[in-house]
Amino acid sequence: MKLNSQQPLYLQIYEMIKQDIIENKYTKNEKLPSIRNLAKKLGVNNVTIVKTYDTLEKDLYVYKKRGSGVYVNNLNIRKNFLEEEIIMENFQYGRLEVNCKINFANSNPNGNYFPIKKFKDCINYVIDRDQEKIFAYEDPKGYIELRNTISKHLETEKIIVPPKYIQIISGAQQGIDLITKSLIHFGDKVIIENPSYSGAITSFKRGGAKVIDIPLLKDGIDLDILNNILIKEKISYLYLMTNFQNPTGISYSKKNKLKILALAKKYNFYIIEDDSSSDLYYKNKPFSLKSMDTNEKVIYIKSYSRIFMPGLRLGFLIAPKDKLKYISFTKYHTDISTPGLIQRAFEHYLNSPLWEIHTKKLRIIYKKKFEVAYNLLKKIDHLELFAIPQGGLYFWVKLENITSEALFLKALQKKVGILPGSIFKLNEKSEGWVRLCFADVEIEEIKKGLKILKESVEKLHKL
Template sequence: MQIKVNRQLPVPLAKQIYQAIVDRIQSELLEEGTRLPSVRALAKQIHVSFMTVVQAYDALEEDGYIIRIQGKGTFVRTKAADTTPKKELPKKESPFDWQLSVPDYLPRAQFSRYHQVSARYEFFSSTIDPGLLPNRYLEKEIQRILAEEPRILSTYSDVQGDLPLRQELTVYLRDKQIQVTPEEILITNGTQQGIDLVARTFVGPGDIVITEAPTYPAAIDVFRWRGATILPVPVDKDGMRVDMLAALCEKYKPKLIYTMPTFHNPTGTVMSIERRRQLLDIAYETQSIILEDDPWSEIYYENKPPSSLKSMDPLGHVIYLKGLSKILAPGCRIGVLVASGTIFHRLVAAKGNMDLGSPLLTQKAVLPLLYSERMRNHVKKLRIALQLRRDMMIELLAKHMPEGISWLTPRGGVNLWLSLPPHVDTEDFLMYASNYQLTFLPGAACYPIESKHHFLRLSFSFMNEPLLAEGVKELCRATAAFIEATVTYRKTPVV
C-alpha cells in the first residue's frame, strides 16, 4: 500500500493518511478483512511519527473503516459489514493472497465502483435515455459507411483524429465562439480520456491541482493516480469561489486548475462571466493550465450559458474538453480536445503513446450528423425532453420529500444536487436504498478531501418519464424511512 504525504499542505499528516486509506476502502481496492500495516510499520514506511499513524487509525476506527483485534492486528471493515459481529471478520483464504504483497500505484478509483451497480431506478448514471438518441440514424450511417468503404475496419485513424471530422468540428465549435483550426483539435475516446491525457502529460507526484468542491469523481481518481496534491475550492450559485482560489494561489502555485464552469457536475451551477474573467487572470498570473470540461453546454433550459473560458483565452492557458458521446451515442466514445501551441503538440504525442488514435468507424459515423440540420433539431428536442424530466422530478420531490431536504435547480445539464440533514451519511443510505431498487451517487465521492457525507447526486436523464416518476416517489419513500431509522438509532440509549 503506497501512501504519500505532503508536509507543505495545510492538511494535517494524520488526515492525509486517513484520507488515503479511506479512498482505497471506498474504491474497493482494500477488501473487507484485509490486514493493514502495524502502526510502527506504516510510520516507518511513510516517514512520520508513531503518534501520527495512531491518530489516523483512531479516526478510521471511530468512523467504522477499520477494526483492531487484540493480538491479531488491524483490519479493513467496510460499512457493509456493520451488522457483522465485530470480532468475526470473515476472510477466506485465496490462491491469490500473494498478490497483496505486490504494490500498486492506484490510490483511488471510486467512480468505476459505482458504475458497476445496477438497479431498477437508475439515478446514478449521467447518460441519456437511449430512446432520446438518434440510434436508427447512426445504425444506417454505419451500414452505409461499411458498404461504401469496406476497408474502413482495417484502417487506422490518424492519431489526431479523422481530418474531415476535425474540419467539421471547427464549424461546430465556432457556434460556441471558439475559433480553432483542425490542427488544434484532438479526437479522444470520450472526455475521460482527455482528462487522463492532460494528467499523464502535465501532472506528476506532488504537483498542485485545484478542483472545485464538489467535483467530478472520475477526475479526482485520475489526479490522485498521478500523485497530485488536490486542493479544493468551494462552489456557490455562481460557480467556483474565485476569491478563495486567489487566496489559495498566493500560497500554493497550481500546475493545473480543473473546472466545469458550465452546468457544473454535480451541482448544475453556472460560473458567472465575471468569475470566468477572474479565473483567467489568476491562471495568467500563476502561469497555470486551466482544464475546462464541458459535457453539457448544449443542454440549457432557460438561457444560453456564458461564453466558454477557451473562447476568452488568447494566450493558450485553457485546454478545452467537449464530449459528443453523451448527446449522440455513448457507445461511440467521441470526445474533443482543443488546445494551442506546444501544449497541444505534447498532448498529441501522449495520445499516440496511449492508443495510436481513436477508432475510425465511430468518427465517420457521427460526422454526417454534425453537419446536418438533423443535429440542431436533435439537440433542440433533447433540451425539451430533458427539461420536462427535470421539472417533473423537482415537482415530485417538492411534493413527497420529507422536510429538511433541499436541492439546487439546474439551469442545464442532467443532474440534481440534494442536501440531506447533516447527520445522514449518503454512503449508508445508498446501501439501504438498494432494498428499494435505487441507486445514486453519494456526495462524498465528489470531494477530494474533507468529504461531506450528507449530499447526493441524482441524474434525471436515463430513465423514461413513467419510470422516472415511479423512481422519484420510491426515492422519497426510502429517504423518509432511512431518516426515521437514523433518528431512532441516534435516540436509542446506550446500555
C-alpha cells in the first residue's frame, strides 16, 4: 500500500480496504487484520487504523465483534440497510415523500377539499378592488382588515383581543420560529409535551433552548411532573397543543387547563399555545387556553393550514404587549410581511358565509373518516390506541412487541405510509409508537390501508 501526505492516512487506508471489499477480494465474514498488525504493516499509528475501521463500520462495509475483531460485511445486507436508511430519511420532516398509494403519514389535507374556484373569485375580486395596493409591501403586522375580521371571529371563541395585538404570520411554523428567535435566549428552559410536534422541537433546539419533555396523559401534560420541575428549575416557556394534539389527538381537560394557567402565574413562565387543529372538532367546539387567560400568560398561535389550505402559508399570533413588540420586530426582519394578496383574498373569504360552509363541510368529512378508521383500528390485535380523539386528524397507536420501523418498512412494501413515533420524540426513539393521519386518505382507502396494516402487524408478530 502506497500512502501519500495529501489526504488523511485513515481515509486512504479506508478507500483501499473498501475497494478490496467491493471487488470481492475478501469473502463475506472474513476477518480483517488486527489493528496492531495492520498498523505495523503499514507503518502507521494504531489510532489511524482504529479510525479506518470505525469509518468502514459506519459505512457498513465491516462489522465488529466485541473482543474478537473486525469482519467483512455481506454487501447485500449493506445494500438493504442503505435502502432502508434512504426511506427513513424521507420522513425526517414528518412527511413521507416516497411513493405510497395510501398515505397515513401525510397531514396535508386532500387537495379535493380546497375551495379553489371560490378562492380564485376572491383573488380576482380583491385585485379589482385594491389594485396596486395589493402588490405593495403589506403592513408588517398584517392587513388591518384581516386583523379586524380575525378579532371579530375570536369573540365567538371567547378570546377578546383588539386587532393591534394580532400579528399575521406565514403559518404556525413561522410563529414558532419567530417566538424562538425573538424571545428564547440561549440556555432558556422550554418544556414540551412528550410526544410533540417535530417542527417545534427542532426550532427550540436550534434556537439554543434547553428542551425538557414531560409525558402527555389522556387529559394533558403530567401535572405532577410539571410541578416538580417548576419547584426546582426556572422555566421560561411551555409549548402545548391543547386541542386535538399532534400526534396523539388528545385534548386538555378544563381542570388541567386551569391548573396550568395557575402554575404559569405562580412560577412566572409563558405558555405557547399552538392551536392548529381546534376547528376540526367532531362534536363539541373546544375552547382554548387563551380564552381563559386572565393574566396574559399565553402566546397563542393559530394556523389556517389544516382548516383551509396549507400552501397559503397563513396564520396569526396573539401575544402580550411587551412580547408582541419583539415578535413583530422579528417578523419584519424575517420576511417584512405575509403577502398582501393572500391576506386580502383570505379576508374576503373569511368575512363571507363561505367560511362557515367550508369549515362545516370539512368537519363532516373528517368526522366520518374518523369513525370508519376508529372502528377498524379497534379490531387490530397487538395495537393499542393511546386515546379516542374528539377531533383532528390523528391516531397515536402503540404496537405490542413490534418496532415502529419494522411496521413502517413492511407497510411501505405494500405502498402504505405511516409515521414512526421517533419524529415526535425529543429522544428520537419510537418506542413502538406510530402516528396514523387520515387527512389525505379517503374512506375506501382507509379501509384498504388498515386491512394492509392489520395483515402487516399479524405477519410481524408471528416472526
